[in-house]
Amino acid sequence: MTIIKRGFAALAAGALTTALAVPAFAEPVKFDFWFGLSGDLARVVDTLCKNFNDSQKDYEVVCTSQGNYDATLQNTIAAFRAGKQPTVVQVYDVGTATMMLSGAYKPADKLMEENGYKIDYSDYFPGIARYYATSKGEMLSFPFNSSTPLMYWNKDAFAKIGKTEAPKTWEDVGADLKALKDAGYECPMAINISANESWQLMEQFSALHNQPIATKNNGYDGLDARLEVNKTKFVQYVTDLKKWYDAGLIKIKSKDLGQDMVQAFATGTCQVILTSVGDHGTIGRTQKEGMNWDVTELPVYAGTERKNSLVGGASLWVLSGKSDAEYKGAAAFLNFIHDPKTALFWSTNTGYIPVTKSGFDYMKSQGFYDKAPYKGREVAIASLTASEPTEITRGVRLGNFTQIRAEFGTQMQAIFANKVSVQEGLDTLVKNGDAILERFQQTYPGKTLP
């Protein structure tokens, strides 16, 4: 009996060993991807990662949300200093200059080439590619989630003042807001003036009007770039916004005050807002029943030759100091994200726009932009591709730009609270911003942007 039992045990053990010795599947190579989106968007990223892991057997990406963009960059830096960095990390648009000087990355274009993937870089929308490319046009990171701002307008309210079209110029906007106010609307237009709105109010406005934010082509040509928004058309814009605010045509809406501008628009409280195309889905889902609204490109001043708007969002960087196997996985992952089908999945489930022409064409061919919830988002592509990017509508490449945005919020608040005049506030913005830029330059002595 015991002998038989032992025999069985030996047989079983033998079978087990054979099974282990000849594995049907090799253990997939794991690598980390850290990203800065949270909530609904984080769930979409998780699904994206799952789709990648299910699509092949060799690699497994482990995706971890770090909460927000700032935290992602901070945590990545801390991890890098401790030698525990992720392989792929999502870095927001304004972190690009910091990343380029970090010496902590593996150029994305080189990575793809080494691993045998052919990426057609001319397929990227130029406005998107140039934002992240070096001054020589090399792609050090891959554009990922991308957006651009639009003007959202309430068709019902504009119908009351006899308008069926959105205003195209800021002069018309001023007249329409006045008419809306006279028609009894408490809040014709909502803005906010924190650091975040530097994006649509200062950066995008400057790009559309082909006005520089800083010297040296907005910083692309050197770390010695300095701000110059206190002597461009931007001064007139802030003056007008302040004038309209004083006349009660513009209200400030923020979360701290009880309702942010997206909510204010969706509930019908405010009739016009300027915000990212990424909010298109949110407004559609949360809008007041039966409200008619649409999106259009941001207005420009009369007589302006409209240029392309800037891309916002983040790109994917591959960090240095990882194994070849992990780099193979990262390359496969980036290639997966580059696929037009992934673009369709990504844009359907988020408000972000496709970053490549082939992705956009594929989505058009699938009828994505014809139907109600997504109709209108093609305006974002039109805005991004309004012109070939000029030397200063490529983007903004300034060190510690997060702090300059914070300074923008501070000075706008001082202007709107009547503490300083528009010119004084913008002069201070330039002065303090230049101190930040100077400090950045001193921190990287002898280094130049690639």
Next chain:
Amino acid sequence: MEKRVTFGRWTIGILFAVPQLFLIFTFFYWPAGQAVYWSLTLQQPWGGGNIWVGLDNFRSILSNADYWNSITASMIFAGISTGLAMLIALVLAALTDRQLAGSWLYRVVLIWPYGIAAPALALAFRFILAPEAGFMAVVNRVWPGFWDPGLDGADAMASIIIAFSWKYVGYNFIFFLAAFQAIPRSLIEAAAMDGSGVIRRFLDIQFPLITPTIFFLLVINITESFQDSFGIVDIMTAGGPANATNLMVYKIYSDGFKGLDYSGAAAQSIILMLLIIALTIVQFRFIERRVHYR
């Protein structure tokens, strides 16, 4: 007879102290030393290298008007919130100690606020004090434009002071109540028989007897108002509007972590540390003289 425990050799004493010293070194002296080193250099955030700049970081910070504004804001915040938190807690504790109807309930309830994490508390107050949606919306309807923490720096400062004081009232209350209850009943009763009223008994007997507690809480409250205000500021105002609530500790965070200026932030934290040390010395030197320990 020697009552203290003594060791035959001093090495044994040192050995007993080593674990504690090791902890203090690892978690206090070493990081503090690093901060001092960073404050004298320009650190590249990714660790690519650094340059020795001597006292340049301190010079540029101290010549920056925004930094002085931040020091002023911190002082105002510390002064008012410490005063409010201590005064309210003192009154509440005195009333609870008098065994008014329902005081057993206050005794439990008033301790709760201290147990709430600063960000959660700040979220609650952000809603309560929101000018368009919360409780203050009612006030704004009566006096339009009365309350606007989004643009009015004074209103924003008031919001964070209210939130911080509310939290520390609970903390101070525990200590005050314990101090009151440690006063022998016979003293109060004797005074009552001599015909002194509630206020007089409070001023002449209870107050002098709890001065050690008041002094202790003063030191703690001022120190905490410099350090523990971070969560509240971050959620409620993020330092705005126009830097009105950009307290020193918040500026360290935003310059260091958001702006990746590790050296500037290190220098600021050294200044903050020196300031708290100086304030504490002043308190021990000049206020403690008036404290009567039993």
